[in-house]
């Protein structure tokens with residue numbers, strides 16, 4: 177099935193680019209390459225040369241061809257051709273295609289490290305193709321196994337180093353020196369030790385999505401996966417605990433993170449424990465999916481995402497008839513967390529009525545905003561937590577898509593949408609524009625999102641992390657695989673719901 181191109185050699189399960197002169201994709205993605213599309217935006221061709229692609233399969237080449245036949249805009253044909261295969265073309269840093277226990281190390285883009293959340297999302301657009309492509313299925317299974325190994329090794333990490341057996345050089349993370357993290361971690365395997373609750377949901381999501389698409393459940397019997405799954409469940413239980421016990425003394429904290437820094441988003445309150453919380457059913461997190469510190473530890477969208485994926489996990493385990501104790505436990509946690517979100521994760525807004533809060537603490541304090549990084553409030557229907565027509569969601573949506581009411585919504589000459597404290601003022605994340613399209617039922621709005629995405633690649637034909645609303649040439653990250661995958665999902669979804677939209 178796999179297209180083994182001349183210059184790629186399969187050496188003892190390790191895919192090696194034999195072409196020594198393959199450019200670094202960070203460099204390659206920073207300048208445009210010919211040929212250009214014939215549309216107004218002259219979108220360049222950004223796929224690396226064939227011999228430099230990190231994974232090739234005819235299934236995806238065929239899909240690009242098929243989707244292009246449905247698109248009449250030449251700019252979008254070129255853009256989709258760049259975006260959809262980007263994770264396969266550029267981020268499969270290591271893949272051990274072992275028949276029974278494959279492993280896949282998927283880098284986020286410009287950093288040689290694997291984020292749990294990013295890697296799941298990078299793979300999602302390929303899931304519909306894996307039932308008909310064994311090599312692609314094995315690539316996804318490799319990611320499931322890799323994440324299990326990583327979380328079992330250190331459940332509080334958000335990003336991981338390549339496994340030593342891959343032979344890849346670990347990424348230097350300078351910030352490791354002025355950190356104080358408990359439990360301690362090994363910087364040869366953990367790239368960043370920020371505890372982000374959504375990592376757990378992402379691990380369950382890729383596991384259940386793989387099983388649903390292929391019917392293969394052998395991976396659940398591996399020691400690594402079953403232990404990782406059980407460890408994550410007991411960790412979630414501990415994260416529901418309030419800060420103080422019934423005698424008003426401190427409960428022993430599970431995880432603490434502080435760092436010497438001039439940026440408050442890079443460290444945590446309360447000696448690294450986080451601000452105090454009361455019991456709500458939700459689970460605490462020290463960091464957001466933006467890798468910024470939470471202000472109140474109950475991050476509502478991360479809990480909503482976790483409730484959905486715990487319930488999917490429980491369904492998978494019960495369907496296979498294994499680990500019935502964990503299946504029940506996952507279901508119980510899912511129910512408690514969902515109740516927690518609904519009872520404590522909303523607030524009454526003077527202008528919009530009942531809305532979801534971004535963060536809360538169980539004492540009645542809530543943070544009203546949304547951040548571009550998913551899971552976000554904007555993405556709640558995409559995550560499967562509510563339907564698009566849910567009235568609290570619709571109120572929330574109107575609020576977070578308003579520059580008057582979401583402090584991190586920006587508007588300017590070229591793009592308008594949600595940004596993040598992570599990149600600062602007046603920077604919109606294309607990811608949030610794509611998510612607005614994915615969660616809209618209004619064709620005009622979806623078209624506006626697509627138009628803005630096409631207009632703000634800075635002539636580079638790929639998605640960026642953030643773009644200055646008035647100067648699109650001022651962007652962060654030329655190589656950000658997660659957003660490339662998300663925008664491909666929007667293209668599939670938009671063509672499906674509104675044929676001929678592009």
Ligand SMILES: *[C@@H]1O[C@H](CO)[C@@H](O)[C@H](O)[C@H]1NC(C)=O
Nearest residue numbers: 188189273274275276277278
């Ligand atoms: C595949 O991995 C398993 C488990 O690590 C190992 O026992 C087996 O020898 C490997 N097979 C091959 C062909 O490398």
Ligand SMILES: *[C@@H]1O[C@H](CO)[C@@H](O)[C@H](O)[C@H]1NC(C)=O
Nearest residue numbers: 346347348349350352353363
């Ligand atoms: C790991 O930490 C040590 C110091 O604590 C540092 O010298 C080393 O460069 C770090 N390694 C990586 C890969 O960041």
Ligand SMILES: *[C@@H]1O[C@H](CO)[C@@H](O)[C@H](O)[C@H]1NC(C)=O
Nearest residue numbers: 384385388484488559560561
């Ligand atoms: C997980 O649950 C959500 C919400 O019920 C659903 O939309 C989604 O398809 C499920 N995913 C899997 C892989 O089971």
Ligand SMILES: *[C@@H]1O[C@H](CO)[C@@H](O)[C@H](O)[C@H]1NC(C)=O
Nearest residue numbers: 616617618619620621622624
């Ligand atoms: C659909 O979206 C457009 C553009 O954002 C907006 O002007 C219009 O009012 C929306 N229509 C409805 C019915 O919400």
